[in-house]
Amino acid sequence: EAQVTQNPRYLITVTGKKLTVTCSQNMNHEYMSWYRQDPGLGLRQIYYSMNVEVTDKGDVPEGYKVSRKEKRNFPLILESPSPNQTSLYFCASSGTRGMGSYEQYFGPGTRLTVT
Amino acid sequence: AQSVTQLDSQVPVFEEAPVELRCNYSSSVSVYLFWYVQYPNQGLQLLLKYLSGSTLVESINGFEAEFNKSQTSFHLRKPSVHISDTAEYFCAVVSGGSNYKLTFGKGTLLTVNP
Numbered sequence: 001e002a003q004v005t006q007n008p009r010y011l012i013t014v015t016g017k018k019l020t021v022t023c024s025q026n027m028n029h030e031y032m033s034w035y036r037q038d039p040g041l042g043l044r045q046i047y048y049s050m051n052v053e054v055t056d057k058g059d060v061p062e063g064y065k066v067s068r069k070e071k072r073n074f075p076l077i078l079e080s081p082s083p084n085q086t087s088l089y090f091c092a093s094s095g096t097r098g099m100g101s102y103e104q105y106f107g108p109g110t111r112l113t114v115t
Numbered sequence: 116a117q118s119v120t121q122l123d124s125q126v127p128v129f130e131e132a133p134v135e136l137r138c139n140y141s142s143s144v145s146v147y148l149f150w151y152v153q154y155p156n157q158g159l160q161l162l163l164k165y166l167s168g169s170t171l172v173e174s175i176n177g178f179e180a181e182f183n184k185s186q187t188s189f190h191l192r193k194p195s196v197h198i199s200d201t202a203e204y205f206c207a208v209v210s211g212g213s214n215y216k217l218t219f220g221k222g223t224l225l226t227v228n229p
Contacts, residue, residue, distance in 0.1 A: 031215050040124070042205060042221040043159075050215075058216070090159060094215060102147040102166060102209045104217055108158040 002027045004107035006091050012113045013081060021076045021110050023091030030096040032074040033058070033104070034066065036087040043090065049074055050096070081114045088112075117142040117210045121220035129228050130198055136191040136223045138180075138206030148189040149207045149217070150180055159205070165189065176200075201227045 004025045013019055025032065033048040035058075045058030049068040063085055065077040074093075078085060088111050092104040122137040140146060150162040163174040170182040180191045189206060206220040 033215075033217070035219075040221060043219040045216060045218075048216070092217070096215065102215065103149070103161065103164060104215075106151075106159040 002105070004091055004093055004105050006089075006107040006110050008110060009108060010111050012115065014115055015082055016080050019078050019081060019112075021078075021089060021091075021112070023074045023076065023107060024072050025074075025091075025093040025105070026072065027093060027095070027105065028071065029093035029105075030071070031104075032068070032091065032093045034064070034074070034076050035090045035092065036060065036085075037090065037109075038087050046076070046089075078112075081112075083114050086112060086114050117146070117208050117216070117218045119206050119208050119218055119220035121204075121206055121223050123223050124221065125224045125226070127226045127228060128196055131195045133194050134192065134196050134200075134225065136204050136206075136225065138189045138191065138220060140187050140189065140206075140208045142187075142208060142210040144210050147209045148180075148182060149209075150174075150178070150189075150191050151205045151207060151219075153203045153205065153222075155202070162191075162204070196225070196227045198227050198229060200225060 007022045030051045034046040035043040037043045044060045047066040049055045091107040094104045118141045120139045128134050148165040151159045152162045163172045165182045173179045178193045203222045203224045205222045
């Protein structure tokens with residue numbers, strides 16, 4: 001089954017304790033992206049990656065890091081989480097060839113609470 | 116730069132009534148348009164999309180949206196809603212040449228009351 005998986009689904013942590021949210025896709029997609037969803041703000045892009053070793057900032061990159069060492073994985077790293085990073089996070093992927101390249105597939109989401 | 120405006124943050128309706136969720140976008144180049152739905156405590160699901168061809172697109176559960184280039188709109192409609200349609204709906208756009216960036220509107224919460 002084609003899918004994007006994220007782990008963990010729920011996480012409660014404390015300010016300053018480094019954490020990683022994993023994202024993996026099994027569709028051989030080149031493009032991957034991270035979003036955060038906050039009430040009244042919709043989804044905003046944090047980082048994206050066009051392919052292995054190619055990453056770039058989205059609209060709200062402050063406080064986050066990413067890496068793309070393998071095509072299927074795109075982890076999101078919070079080196080020193082703060083309460084304003086409490087949010088619902090989504091990973092997404094898509095191909096980059098043809099019309100299907102504009103449709104993104106989303107993971108189930110990770111609800112992060114930073115106290 | 117591309118942007119999306121969803122004109123209503125909340126839309127309450129009664130069951131079996133028609134509904135329209137409005138979406139306007141801005142972009143100077145060709146666009147690809149999407150509606151995603153998020154049911155309570157769930158992730159995002161693609162509801163329907165416009166990539167090319169017919170400007171009227173339909174979903175399997177009775178929703179439809181029409182791409183109107185002159186009005187830069189992609190409104191979502193359903194002639195008769197059910198309680199189970201209660202969800203948040205997000206309009207999104209990708210512009211050609213935007214590095215596949217998907218820009219979302221802020222969402223419209225559709226609440227269907229009995």
